[in-house]
Amino acid sequence: xxxxxxxxxxxxxxxxxxxxxxxxxxxxxxxxxxxxxxxxxxxxxxxxxxxxxxxxxxxxxxxxxxxxxxxxxxxxxxxxxxxxxxxxxxxxxxxxxxxxxxxxxxxxxxxxxxxxxxxxxxxxxxxxxxxxxxxxxxxxxxxxxxxxxxxxxxxxxxxxxxxxxxxxxxxxxxxxxxxxxxxxxxxxxxxxxxxxxxxxxxxxxxxxxxxxxxxxxxxxxxxxxxxxxxxxxxxxxxxxxxxxxxxxxxxxxxxxxxxxxxxxxxxxxxxxxxxxxxxxxxxxxxxxxxxxxxxxxxxxxxxxxx
Amino acid sequence: xxxxxxxxxxxxxxxxxxxxxxxxxxxxxxxxxxxxxxxxxxxxxxxxxxxxxxxxxxxxxxxxxxxxxxxxxxxxxxxxxxxxxxxxxxxxxxxxxxxxxxxxxxxxxxxxxxxxxxxxxxxxxxxxxxxxxxxxxxxxxxxxxxxxxxxxxxxxxxxxxxxxxxxxxxxxxxxxxxxxxxxxxxxxxxxxxxxxxxxxxxxxxxxxxxxxxxxxxxxxxxxxxxxxxxxxxxxxxxxxxxxxxxxxxxxxxxxxxxxxxxxxxxxxxxxxxxxxxxxxxxxxxxxxxxxxxxxxxxxxxxxxxx
Numbered sequence: 001x002x003x004x005x006x007x008x009x010x011x012x013x014x015x016x017x018x019x020x021x022x023x024x025x026x027x028x029x030x031x032x033x034x035x036x037x038x039x040x041x042x043x044x045x046x047x048x049x050x051x052x053x054x055x056x057x058x059x060x061x062x063x064x065x066x067x068x069x070x071x072x073x074x075x076x077x078x079x080x081x082x083x084x085x086x087x088x089x090x091x092x093x094x095x096x097x098x099x100x101x102x103x104x105x106x107x108x109x110x111x112x113x114x115x116x117x118x119x120x121x122x123x124x125x126x127x128x129x130x131x132x133x134x135x136x137x138x139x140x141x142x143x144x145x146x147x148x149x150x151x152x153x154x155x156x157x158x159x160x161x162x163x164x165x166x167x168x169x170x171x172x173x174x175x176x177x178x179x180x181x182x183x184x185x186x187x188x189x190x191x192x193x194x195x196x197x198x199x200x201x202x203x204x205x206x207x208x209x210x211x212x213x214x215x216x217x218x219x220x221x222x223x224x225x226x227x228x229x230x231x232x233x234x235x236x237x238x239x240x241x242x243x244x245x246x247x248x249x250x251x252x253x254x255x256x257x258x259x260x261x262x263x264x265x266x267x268x269x270x271x272x273x274x275x276x277x278x279x280x281x282x283x284x285x286x287x288x289x290x291x292x293x294x295x296x297x298x299x300x301x302x303x304x305x306x
Numbered sequence: 307x308x309x310x311x312x313x314x315x316x317x318x319x320x321x322x323x324x325x326x327x328x329x330x331x332x333x334x335x336x337x338x339x340x341x342x343x344x345x346x347x348x349x350x351x352x353x354x355x356x357x358x359x360x361x362x363x364x365x366x367x368x369x370x371x372x373x374x375x376x377x378x379x380x381x382x383x384x385x386x387x388x389x390x391x392x393x394x395x396x397x398x399x400x401x402x403x404x405x406x407x408x409x410x411x412x413x414x415x416x417x418x419x420x421x422x423x424x425x426x427x428x429x430x431x432x433x434x435x436x437x438x439x440x441x442x443x444x445x446x447x448x449x450x451x452x453x454x455x456x457x458x459x460x461x462x463x464x465x466x467x468x469x470x471x472x473x474x475x476x477x478x479x480x481x482x483x484x485x486x487x488x489x490x491x492x493x494x495x496x497x498x499x500x501x502x503x504x505x506x507x508x509x510x511x512x513x514x515x516x517x518x519x520x521x522x523x524x525x526x527x528x529x530x531x532x533x534x535x536x537x538x539x540x541x542x543x544x545x546x547x548x549x550x551x552x553x554x555x556x557x558x559x560x561x562x563x564x565x566x567x568x569x570x571x572x573x574x575x576x577x578x579x580x581x582x583x584x585x586x587x588x589x590x591x592x593x594x595x596x597x598x599x600x601x602x603x604x605x606x607x608x609x610x611x612x
Contacts, residue, residue, distance in 0.1 A: 021418075023421075024431070024432065032433070036433055041432045041433035041434060041435035041437075042432065042435075042437065043430075043432070043437055043439060045432060045433075046430070046432045046437075071414075071418055071421075073412070073414060073418045073419075073421035073422045073425070074418070074421050076421065076422060076425045076426075076439075076440075077421040077422070077424050077425035077430045077439060078425070078430060078432075078439060079393070079425065079438075079439030079440055080386070080389055080390055080393055080439075082425070082439070083386055083389050084386055087385070087386055105412070105413065105414055105448075106379070106411070107411065107448065108377075108379060108411055109476060109477060109478035109544075110478060112327075112377055112379045112380075113379075115329075115377075115379035115380050115382065115383040116379045116382060116383070118383050119379070119382045119383035119384070119385065119388070120382075124349075124352070124383045124384060125330070126330065126347045126348065126349070126351060126352045126384075127338070127342055127347035127351075128347060129347035129348075131347075131348065131349055131352075132385075133349060133382075133383060133384060133385030133386075133388070134382075134385055142411075142413065142448050142450055143450070143484065144448055144449070144450045144473060144476075144484060144485070145473075145476050145478055145480065145481055146478070146480030146481055146482070146483030146484055146485070147480040147483060148478050148479055148480040149478065149480070167450060167451075170415060170450075170451050171415060172415035172416060172451055172452070172454050172455065173454055174451065174452030174453040174454040174455070175451055175452055176452070177452030177453060177501070178449065178450060178452055178494065178497065178498065179450070179452070181489040181490075181494070181497065182489065183487040183488065183489055183494075184487075188484065188487070188489075188494070191484065191487065192484065195483070238415075
């Protein structure tokens with residue numbers, strides 16, 4: 001899957017992933033109203049609304065970006081119907097040729113991480129049958145528990161040819177509280193980066209490992225440093241756009257071949273129709289066309305710095 | 307909810323929580339067979355089996371322990387039907403007066419943590435309605451992203467009078483890889499403990515904070531140290547029993563009043579019927595009665611060291 005992702009990024013010249021993080025506030029009123037009329041202001045009503053919203057966007061963006069990254073929290077907040085909308089989104093993205101990065105940030109002790117790994121990336125054994133559950137292509141994973149919390153994910157990735165992105169340096173303002181603290185003269189995030197190399201060493205695709213890293217666009221200098229420290233890790237870069245990262249911040253996240261990073265934007269794409277620059281051209285009804293235009297514009301913006 | 311939990315622990319003299327982590331391998335054949343006959347070797351068949359398994363155990367243990375801790379990964383591995391079994395388990399525990407600690411280990415950037423917090427502990431806003439989703443009483447939370455990933459959970463806890471347990475020092479063998487590393491002369495887990503105090507300071511119940519901590523029974527000396535460092539935090543202690551922690555390891559986790567910690571056992575209780583000491587007395591059909599006996603024995607074992 002890492003080879004497939006790198007291939008799509010190269011072919012499309014688009015190291016970009018669209019974050020499908022459908023807050024209800026982003027969903028146009030006409031979609032919400034239709035769903036509430038049918039199911040009421042219920043978990044089911046909200047979940048149908050975010051699914052319809054996603055579907056519109058997926059139909060428009062599928063040919064301009066290689067991948068999407070649904071943030072599972074935005075679905076989980078709507079309970080079981082929300083998780084159903086998550087599953088439908090994952091499946092529909094696959095039907096439309098998009099690679100799916102499940103932004104689930106799971107991580108636990110070994111036996112528990114194994115359950116997360118099979119549930120999201122692998123197959124669970126039921127009697128004599130092996131069955132896929134959520135079936136994303138990649139998942140994000142939290143490193144706080146160390147190697148035995150990561151190893152089961154790597155094992156499943158090797159068996160299924162899928163991948164993970166380990167949280168190394170996150171995009172949020174307080175990420176430095178623990179991640180930046182110095183241990184033996186270097187920040188914790190660099191120690192995590194060393195482990196990313198170790199965990200990914202025997203899980204290699206052609207040029208990049210099945211084990212990638214998350215590094216926020218909001219910390220460009222650390223990104224450039226981490227790019228050098230993890231030569232084989234694809235870096236998933238959140239924080240572009242709404243969180244404040246700009247294309248100029250991104251150059252250091254890439255290798256000299258223009259590869260090595262995939263930049264996420266969520267709000268900036270899926271809620272583009274609410275931004276002044278797109279609102280003038282696209283009505284609420286055309287929210288998905290605004291998302292298409294924002295995705296095209298983002299790809300161009302990033303190509304500029306490669 | 308922290309006051310309710312502390313009250314139940316005192317009244318029952320049982321600082322014990324049963325981990326409802328139903329691996330399919332723990333479920334007796336007669337339950338699996340009945341479920342597979344009905345639904346096949348499918349996600350639905352597995353999920354029905356773990357739900358029936360849980361139900362039997364909940365019916366037996368509800369009067370001897372104050373709380374349960376379902377590990378969501380064990381349900382999530384079975385996809386949507388698994389999450390339905392999780393929800394049924396949470397709801398059935400509530401109907402039977404048990405406090406529910408959702409072992410979800412979520413944690414993300416601020417806006418995303420907010421979605422997790424409302425989905426698991428609070429109410430999500432849908433149009434003009436506020437709706438509960440998973441509705442656990444407590445949740446476990448990963449601290450790697452720092453304050454802005456934790457704050458939304460604390461805010462929801464204050465609004466809903468619920469609680470969280472922050473991962474401080476986990477029970478697994480490799481937990482030391484990052485958690486034990488020295489920063490300014492003290493281990494990372496102590497820096498996290500300082501933050502637990504800070505995050506919990508203005509979210510106090512009568513004697514303990516809404517913000518507790520996870521510290522593994524497998525690290526008794528660190529547990530004793532952390533007990534002193536976080537005087538207002540209830541400590542959730544995994545690792546007793548199957549992971550190797552013994553009652554003698556636990557004394558230091560408690561305050562002098564015999565409170566301050568709640569000890570989890572999963573396999574040791576829910577799969578007791580497979581252990582030699584119970585197998586002689588309880589057949590597979592009586593698996594839940596074996597769980598009852600194992601819970602009673604565990605409570606007595608822990609009372610011994612208080």
